[in-house]
Amino acid sequence: MKIRLVQTIRNYDKKNLGKDLTAGLIIMAVSIPISMGYAQIAGLPAVYGLYGSVFPILLFVLFSTSPQFIFGVDAAPAALIGAALLDLHIESGSEEALAAVPVLTAFVALWLLAFYVMRAGKLVNYISAPVMGGFITGICTTIILMQVPKLLGGTAGTGEFFELAEHIAETAGEINLPSLALGAAALVILLIAKKLMPKFPMAVLLMAAGALMTKYLPLRAWGIKTLDAVEPGLPVWSLPDFTAVPVREAVTISLSVAVVIMAETLLAENNFAQKNGYRINDNQEILAFAMGNLAAALTGCCPINGSVSRTAMGEQYQAKTQLTGIVAGLSMIVLLLGGTGFIGYLPVPVLTAIVISALLGATEFELAVRLWKVSRTECLIFAGAFFGVLMLGTINGVLIGIILSFSEMIIRTAKPARCFLGIQPGHRHFRDLKEGSQIHAVEGVLIYRFSSNLFFANIQVLKQDIEDHVTEQTRAVILDASGIGSMDITAADGLGMLYQSLKEKGIRFYMTEHIADLNEQLRKLGLGYMIEEGSVRRTIHIALKDMGIKRPYPLEGGVDNDDRSASRKRADNRVQEFVWAFGTETEEQIEKQILLQIEQLKEGGDVENLLHGRWSHMEAMDEDEWLEHLEEHLKEIVNISGKDEKTLARRLEEHRREVHDRIATEHPELAERFKERRHVLDEHLKQRRPEVYELVVSLREKEKTDLK
Known part of the structure; x- marks a missing residue:
């Protein structure tokens, strides 16, 4: 497995430098309240959230193939670790928690390494765009609901929708009006600036303004919260004490966290990649997750995840490469070494407004509107993933979306596009009879196109269509199998029964137009006799010729069919049919x-x-x-x-x-x-x-x- 390091910074274009620097500084500033809050949810002191925004980010940048995704302390893993500490009867913020959390993080890193070796990144290929859109929108909406109480003067919420709604209602009962006014004003300014001046770093200006207001106005006396001051200094590197958590519990807890990190981050990364027109290496991304979490474990932090909010912030300020992540990590080091006093001046409502503004830009409700107009089924899948994440949490939302996606795929392939074909007088190509009155069926012949792979759920549809249209005048049935690339044993048995049934009625059955590999499948599935009996032909024209029907084909209703098409066949039609049908045999x-x-x-x-x-x-x-x-x-x-x-x-x-x-x-x-x-x-x-x-x-x- 070939690994390319710092892939997105190779051959760096200097014109992106200003954007990447600006976005990196903004992301560092925004990471301060987010990381500190989530670290406390995970049972650690707030400063460990800042530690998790240094070396884990830099390690992730080294291995990542995404030019814009940002790694950091995030909601889902932090909540899972916090809940696990409760189950282990470990008090949040205690010495036991400081010892236990890095152990769980180390096991998360080991699980992610195992997923990398197993090439589990391919699983994301089976997740559709509606699932991704619903998933991202669900996460963004959940984090916004977590942040809303901070605008009202309270603390961030935790849990799923009902817990978050309850916490918002409780906070609203003790609302702090100055806090709400400051946060709402900041949010309105950000939303207007995003519309009118999308390239202007309004978030930086608001943070600076907020710090100045704290210094020169009595914000704290008005009940407006600011971030807690942090002791200066970098995290200490050390091996976790693996005796702090029983191995059995560590393995099971860390597995669920690792699955959430892989699923949530890969889905989000692919969503941003699809939206912005680039590709990522899913499997190498898992390795990047593992390396980031290994760095987190060695510096005492909780598990680290891909951050939709910080990535959305980088996108808003036109970050182009992972230099953004490097700037965010290095500037956090500078802050920890000599600027921690500044942290205590940042008003929480302003920082909360910045986070909410970025998350609103990352939601994809417009995709839901588009899906509603195009496909109600896919809109339902979007809604399933969205409400699954919102109501039941990240991993359950993903599972619901995947189940809905696969169910929709089975329903769609069970009733694929299909039609009966005819020919327009004077032309050589077969077309859907429903295209217009000028298309006529070949006399005595049913030509049927089936546009899906054949399997247990749709073979009866094929049989029923053909049997319902066979009449006493039918001499042959020709299956245009150009849309069939494979079939399972149930479909093969059904096709064999149809063949024998038509044969007993004196009706020839031909299978045509398909890829040569399908002939190999027919032989393996016990239908080789159809090939040997000449019922599997390369084209519809050859099948008709085998019946003795030559151009111009006689059309139903006695329609005149003058052959105005070219008399000579194209040379590329002269492929050996026996080689096509029997391959190596x-x-x-x-x-x-x-x-x-x-x-x-x-x-x-x-x-x-x-x-x-x-x-x-x-x-x-x-x-x-x-x-x-x-x-x-x-x-x-x-x-x-x-x-x-x-x-x-x-x-x-x-x-x-x-x-x-x-x-x-x-x-x-x-x-x-x-x-x-x-x-x-x-x-x-x-x-x-x-x-x-x-x-x-x-x-x-x-x-x-x-x-x-």
């Missing part, structure tokens, strides 16, 4: 079918039938190879039929010459290739049946002499 199958024809000859069949076998109307390349195989059995055919050896050999040679002349006339560009191939087939004949080869050569020489 081509030689073996030609030989097998010839032996079956020879057995029928013993029962009084006509030698002339041997020229084509069951696969009548072969392409020229196939027909030439068929005749070469027949020549190998010349002695046996002579003994059975009583025909003269030279007469029979001459008939085969005449037929081969007819095939060559047809190729030379219709496709002169293939004539030279055909001669080269004839030489190869002659060499095979010389090796296998030298006596027949000598006879054929003598006949050719005699023919040349006669012509002279």
Whole structure:
């Protein structure tokens, strides 16, 4: 597994420097209240939130392939760790918590490394855009509801929707009007600035203004909270005490946290990547998560997660590369070493307004509106993921969205697009009969297109459609399988029953237009007899030709069908059909079918039938190879039929010459290739049946002499 480090900063474009620097500083400032609050939720002192915004971010930047995503202390892992401490009977903020949390973080890092080795990043490919949109919108809405009480002068909420709503209601009963006024004013200014001056760093200006207001106005006396002061200094690196938490509990708790980090962050990263037109390496991102959490464990922090709010903030201020994360991490180091006094001057309502403003920009309610107009089912999936996250938490919301997504996929493939085909007089291409009154069915033939892979949930739809349209005048059913790439055993059994049912009614069944790999599947699933009996053909035109129906095709209702299309076929249609149908078994199958024809000859069949076998109307390349195989059995055919050896050999040679002349006339560009191939087939004949080869050569020489 190839790993490329600092991938998004290679060949750095200097024109992005100002944007990345500005965004990095803003993200550092915004991370202060967010990180400190979530660290306390996880059972650690507030300063550990700042520690988690240094080395884990820098390690993540080193390995990440996302140019814009930001790593840091975040809500979901912090809440899970805080709940786990309660279950372990460890008091939040105690010495036991300081020892236990890094152990859980270390196990989270180990689980993420295991997910990386197992290449679990591929799982995100199975999650649809509505699930991603609902998931991100649910997370943003949840965090906004967590932050709302801080605007009202209270503390951040925790839990899901009902707990958050209850906490907002309680805080509203003791509302602090100056706090609400300051926060609301800041939020309005930010939203207006985002509309009128999207490139202006209004968040930085508001933080500076807030710090000045705290210094020169009695904000604290008015009940407006500011951040707690923090002791200066960087985190100390040390190994966690793995005896602080029983191994069994550490493994199970950390597994759920690791799954949440992987699912939430990968989904969010892919959402931003899809929205902004770039790609990420999902598996390397998991490695980046693991490295970030390893750094967090070694510096005593709680598990670290991808942050939608900080990433949305970076996007708002046009951050272009992970230099933004480096600036955020390094500036946090500077702050911890010499600027912690500034932290105590930052008003909480202003910082809360900045976070809410960024989160409002990251929601995707406009996607829900679009889905409602286009697909109510996909809108329901969006709503399921959204309300799942909001009501039941991150991981449950993801699971609900995935279940809905897979259910919708099964429903859609169970009733795929399908239609019956006809042809417009004077044209060669088959089209949906419902396109217009000028499209007419071929007389006595049902041509049916099925646009989905065949499996247990939709084979009955195919059978029912065909059976409902078969009439007494139907001579054949042709399945246009161009949209079928695979089938399961249930579908194969159903297709076999349909084939036999139509056969009993004297109706031919053809399967056409599909990829060659499907023929291999047919053989493995026990439907190889359909290929051997000539019922699996490369194109609809060949199937009709096999029935003896030639252009211009007779149309139902006696509609006149003058053939105004080109008389010559395209050369790319001259692919060997036997090779297409039988693949690596081509030689073996030609030989097998010839032996079956020879057995029928013993029962009084006509030698002339041997020229084509069951696969009548072969392409020229196939027909030439068929005749070469027949020549190998010349002695046996002579003994059975009583025909003269030279007469029979001459008939085969005449037929081969007819095939060559047809190729030379219709496709002169293939004539030279055909001669080269004839030489190869002659060499095979010389090796296998030298006596027949000598006879054929003598006949050719005699023919040349006669012509002279």
